[in-house]
Amino acid sequence: MNYKNKQLCKIRTITTFLTLDKDKNNWEKKIEKACYFCNNLSKRFNRIDYEVQSIRVVTNAFEEYLNINSIEEAKEDLAYISSLLNKYSNENLRIRFAIGEAKTKEQIEMLPELIASYGDLCNACVNIKKDEFDILDNTTILHCAKAVKKISQITPRGEGNFNFTVNFNCKPFIPYFPASYHESFLEDSYVIGLETPDLLVNVLSKCNESNTKKTHQEKFKEYYEVLSTSLQYHVDNINEVINSFDNSDFKFVGIDSSAAPSKNCSSMASVYELLGVEYFGAAGSVEASSLLTKVFKSIKNVPLVGFSGLMLAVIEDLGLAAGTKRKDYDIRTLLTNSAVCGIGLDTVPIEGDTSIEKIALIMQDTGTMAFRLNKPLTVRLFPYPNLKQGDITAYESDDLCNCAVLKVP
Template sequence: MNFQDKALCKLRTITTFLVLDKNRALWQQEILKASDFCLRLSAQFSEHNYQVQSIRIVTNAFSEYLDTTNVETAKQDLQFIRSLLNEIKSDGLRIRFAIGEAKTAHEITLLPELIKEFGDLCNACVNIPIDDFMVLNKPLIDASVKAVEQIAQITERGEGNFNFTVNFNCQPLIPYFPASYHDSALGNRYVVGFETPDLLVKVLSDFNQSEHGLSAQQTLNQQQILMSQALKYHVSQVAKIIEKFENNSEQNQFLFSGIDSSAAPSKDCASMVDVYKQLGVPFFGASGTVEASALLTRVFKSITELPLVGFSGLMLAVTEDRGLAQGTIDSDYDIRSLLTYSAVCGIGLDTVPIPGDTAPEKIAALMADTGTMAFRLNKPLTVRLFPVPGLKVGDLTQFESDDLCNCAVLAVP
């Protein structure tokens, strides 16, 4: 198997961004238009042996189309949308739906019950702004903390927090959930997101097994070059497929906006920990992790064949990556470590399990630390925490979701 093998590079998602308004009569037409587009493009990728794992639909801010008077009115509208989504013949592809961002404290209060009721068809985020003094919006952070706590209490094992994140300095058109949101002024768009840990491990493993006789510095340089070349190869192939698809489509109602080149690990591919080990780091969290993280980020940012959107960086999702999950059990790293690595890479604190009785003030402070880094370093970062009811530091989670790995609960410093 060489790095050109398309089985090494999966497409995590084709994500469409559409605009809905209060006219309920148009929702079916718009949602079907988005799903049909995704399915047609997915078929094109499949013809060229690229596996598409999911199709995703993201809307503008949900207050612009749902009746947000109260939880019940919002539920009625989402029930209608769920019925529309359930009618889609997706050929076995997973369909995920994001209702966009919550903009006010009132809208945030609606999310726990909506996520409990609709789960993966109700992914949502909050974008926390800063003021002229570079101070984060504290009321929105506090409202978000309350939502995280409530979701933890009313969903099984607190798993509902998989569908909610708090964004800092994030722009629209992120293809990965639940940080995705859309700005209605942009009109209908689409983005492709990658999953490439298998590719990175293959490239590094082949290199390390060869007799190259290079110095440590030369080795890192060559590893970076080889990973970039491999990723660029597959991006160029995807670009050709997209160009052909658009040239052959008479009515393309979605504008291509770019790709998110993030590795986006999952339970079903190699762990990012394996990538770090191939780069010479004994374990994720050991000395050298920061250097390797920065190197990997440079690889993801090196793409020029297509526009980069979203994170396009190193993703360290604790409970979605088997190796990172095991690292919590082995006490290889902690929350402070994850924040440190976010300075040179990453998406912040993603799917991090914490004690169920963590004080809200500590969660708010953790969000504020992450947000401060995001704006100070001018990079997108998110916080997606899992306060697990009844569990203390070091306890092992008992998640049942197909998306989540079980790991040890981390302390909030």
């Protein structure tokens, strides 16, 4: 298959970022405008044979518009927003909604119940800060760990943690959920996020047919060149649509070039194998991670935002999920690779009885790496009730792959 085949590069999301205020009378117009914009742009991409998988709306911090005097009042506001999203959604496109960041202990404590009630229409994050001595806000981290634990207890199989993440050194305009958040002082904007593992696998498979006699160094140089060229081809096509799209409601701020794997495309584990690594987690994995990150950062002619790097989402990737059953890698492996790529610890199933303190400590390790290495990293852990290391999950969500539970070291 030729790398120019547009089926190999999907648009995972058109993500809009907008500001809501306390005046609920303004909400419908803003949400209608965002949905209309996303649907219209999606049709433009479809005309040149690019599939758009979802449209997403991200708001400023929910304290700035939801009534959070009580959990009941906050739920009432979310019910209204949910009705608006249903009213203006396109039945052919999945729509997701993020309520922005939680900023206080009380707001973090609200998240488990809000997520349990509204799930994919209530994605949320917490941005962890550091002080002048580069010490993380570990008090807030502990509150987040408690929320992760609570979500695992009040949502079936702990799947609600799909909608909550803890951010370290993450800027606005991440198109992927739930790390997305918006700042009210910024313009209403939009970002394109990609799904490209099929492209990576196709290109590397073709490349390996002709470079069997080359040295390792020569192979890696060729891998970089062909992968970068292939990804740039599709980015240029997408950018051409954006440049010709007459719109004044949302400002285009960039593309997130991350591969963003899902259970419905090729596995990143296959990418590692095609790069000559025996399996993800084996010797050579970090070098391959570094190469792939360099490819995603190589894109020209368009601003790069969000992660724009390598994503290793354990329970969204069939190959990585299978690797947990073979004990190919563990949490330390994921953290080690995060040192040269991203995204941190993303969708990692852990033992149900993992203590809140241990969850907080692994968040602290990840956050320390993020700030020390000046890269965006996140933590999205899935404690699975009553399961221990090696037990197999039984997720029912269409987004999640079943795999073996990992142990927090």
